[in-house]
Structure formats: C-alpha cells, structure tokens
Amino acid sequence: MNVAIILAGGRGTRVGADVPKQFIEVLGRPVLSYTIERFQNHPEVDAIEVVCRKGYEDELRAICDAGGFDKVRWVAEGGREFQDSVISGLRNLEGEISDDDQVLVHYGASPFVSDEVISDAIRVCGLHGNASPAHSQVYLTATPGDGEGTSGFVDRDEVMCLNSPQALRYGYAKWVYEEGARRGLLEKVEPHTTSLMFAMGERVWFSKGSTANIKITTAEDLRLFKGWILAADDLE
Numbered sequence: 001m002n003v004a005i006i007l008a009g010g011r012g013t014r015v016g017a018d019v020p021k022q023f024i025e026v027l028g029r030p031v032l033s034y035t036i037e038r039f040q041n042h043p044e045v046d047a048i049e050v051v052c053r054k055g056y057e058d059e060l061r062a063i064c065d066a067g068g069f070d071k072v073r074w075v076a077e078g079g080r081e082f083q084d085s086v087i088s089g090l091r092n093l094e095g096e097i098s099d100d101d102q103v104l105v106h107y108g109a110s111p112f113v114s115d116e117v118i119s120d121a122i123r124v125c126g127l128h129g130n131a132s133p134a135h136s137q138v139y140l141t142a143t144p145g146d147g148e149g150t151s152g153f154v155d156r157d158e159v160m161c162l163n164s165p166q167a168l169r170y171g172y173a174k175w176v177y178e179e180g181a182r183r184g185l186l187e188k189v190e191p192h193t194t195s196l197m198f199a200m201g202e203r204v205w206f207s208k209g210s211t212a213n214i215k216i217t218t219a220e221d222l223r224l225f226k227g228w229i230l231a232a233d234d235l236e
Contacts, residue, residue: 001046001047001097001098001101001102002044002045002046002047002101002102002104002122003045003046003047003048003049003093003097003101003102003103003104003170004039004045004047004048004049004071004103004104004106004165005048005049005051005086005089005090005093005103005104005105005106006032006035006036006039006048006049006050006051006106006107006108007051007078007082007085007086007089007105007106007107007108008020008022008023008032008050008051008052008053008056008060008078008108008109009051009052009053009054009077009078009079009084009085009088010022010053010078010082010085010108010109020053020056021109021216021217021222022035022053022108022109023056023059024222026222026225026226026229027226027229027230029066030059030063031108031109031111031216031222031225032050032060032063032108032109033063033066033067034111034225034229035106035107035108035109035110035111035113036048036050036063036064036067036069036072037067037069038111038113038114038115038118039071039104039106039118040067040068040069040070040071040072041115042115042118042119044118044119044122045071045104045118046071047071047072047073047074048069048071048072048073048074049072049073049074049075049076049089049092049093050072050074050075050076050108051075051076051077051078051079051085051086051088051089051092052075052076052077052078053078054077054078057075060075074092074093074096076088076089076091076092081191082191082192083177083186083191083196086105086173086177086193087177089103089105090103090170090173090174090177093170097170098170098171099169099170099171099172099174100169100170100171101169101170102122102125102126102167102168102169102170103167103168103169103170103173104118104121104122104164104165104166104167105164105165105166105167105168105173105193106164106165106166107164107215109215109216109217110163110164110213110214110215110216111216111225112210112212112213112214112225112228113164113165113213114210114212114213116208116210117133117165117207117208117209117210117213118165120133120207120208121133121165121166121167121207121208122167123207124167124205124206124207125167125168125169125205125207127205128203128205129168129169129172129205130166130167130168130169130172130197130202130204130205131166131167131168131205131206131207132162132163132164132166132167132194132204132205132206132207133162133163133164133165133206133207133208133209133210133213134160134161134162134163134206134207134209135160135161135209135210135211136156136157136159136160136161137154137156137159137160137161138156138211139156140153140156141153141154141156141159142154160206161209161211162192162194162204162209163209163213163214163215164213164215166192166193166194167207168193173193176193176196176197176200176202177196179200180196180199180200183200185199185200
C-alpha cells in the first residue's frame with residue numbers, strides 16, 4: 001500500500017498573504033487542491049492523509065468535496081514545525097497501515113510534482129526502503145562569505161538538489177523519528193526527513209527528480225504556477 005502524506009500545516013509567511021500559502025486560490029482553486037489532485041489521480045497511490053493546519057479543517061473538507069478526492073482517508077493536525085507535522089502524520093496512521101507500506105511525504109505547496117517523479121520515488125523506495133527525488137544543480141553555486149560577495153565556488157557535479165515526495169517504508173519512517181528524538185537530533189538539524197536521516201548516518205537513495213518540481217515559497221512562485229496551469233490548459 002502506498003500512502004501520500006501531504007503536509008498542509010505551515011504558515012507560508014514569505015508569500016505575504018493573509019492565509020497559509022497552500023490555501024491561496026489560483027484560478028479559482030486553492031494550491032492544496034492541485035497538489036492533492038496529483039496523488040488522487042496517480043494509479044499507484046492507494047490513499048492520502050493530509051496534515052492540516054489547525055483551524056483550516058473546514059477549508060480542507062471543502063477542497064476534498066469539490067475535487068471528489070475520495071482517496072483522502074485521514075486528516076492529522078499540523079505541528080509547529082515540519083518535523084512536528086510529519087510526526088503527527090505518522091502517529092495518526094498507527095494501526096491503520098502496516099510497517100511494510102510506503103508513505104510519501106510531500107509538501108502541500110508543491111503542486112508541480114509529476115506522475116513520473118511520484119512513480120520513481122515509489123520504485124526506489126521499494127528497492128531500498130527510502131527515496132528522495134533528486135536532480136543535478138543547474139545553477140552556478142557559490143559560498144556567500146560575508147553575504148555581499150563570494151568566498152568560493154561549489155563544484156556543481158558534487159551537489160544534488162533534493163525535493164519531495166520523500167518516500168519511506170512506514171516502519172522505517174517511525175524508527176527514524178523515534179531514534180532521532182532519542183538522540184536529541186530533531187531540534188539540531190535542518191527540518192527535513194532526509195536531513196535527519198543523514199545526521200543519523202543513514203543513506204538517502206535518489207529517485208528521479210525534476211527542476212520543475214518546486215515548492216511555492218514566494219509571490220513570484222504563485223505567478224509562475226498560474227502561468228504553468230494556463231500553459232497546460234492551452235496544450236490540452
């Protein structure tokens with residue numbers, strides 16, 4: 001069984017809107033609706049859990065009703081930080097799925113994800129127990145020094161960019177967070193499952209990524225997403 005855990009608990013303050021970015025409407029639909037749709041329509045995804053920001057449960061229910069998203073079987077309460085939301089989502093599935101099932105942790109504000117990226121994350125996780133979409137760095141990359149000029153350059157061949165969905169076997173995902181908490185790492189590493197795994201000495205396996213699979217963070221990203229939808233509609 002493959003279960004998408006869609007994280008919609010964040011505030012998204014950098015967008016500068018009055019509502020969390022995943023609930024901002026683009027062409028008449030909230031961003032979160034587009035994201036859920038990607039997993040609803042994917043043939044290898046069996047069920048969906050949404051980790052929802054407290055106070056937005058009614059909005060989520062309306063999104064699911066309007067979209068006919070019948071794969072959404074569980075709703076968990078979002079936490080203060082990324083790690084808290086993932087832990088909430090994992091705990092909410094206790095007794096609902098087996099340790100050998102796969103969970104795909106994905107940002108609610110990442111609606112650009114493709115079927116190919118989702119499929120390959122599932123495939124690689126099936127082989128190795130975890131997977132993170134990854135692609136080569138395409139930009140010239142420098143270290144910032146004092147913030148006003150470079151102190152050096154990074155070899156792009158030595159860098160990979162990771163995004164989501166981060167796929168893990170459910171039992172392994174629970175162990176990562178339980179062991180991370182036992183070691184006192186949850187507050188010490190960058191708040192991502194893959195960062196925590198690396199800090200614990202675990203290997204993160206790469207699956208197929210895409211430079212288009214961005215997370216909406218700024219107002220410019222919202223405009224880009226709107227253009228992407230319009231272009232896709234024109235192609236159809």
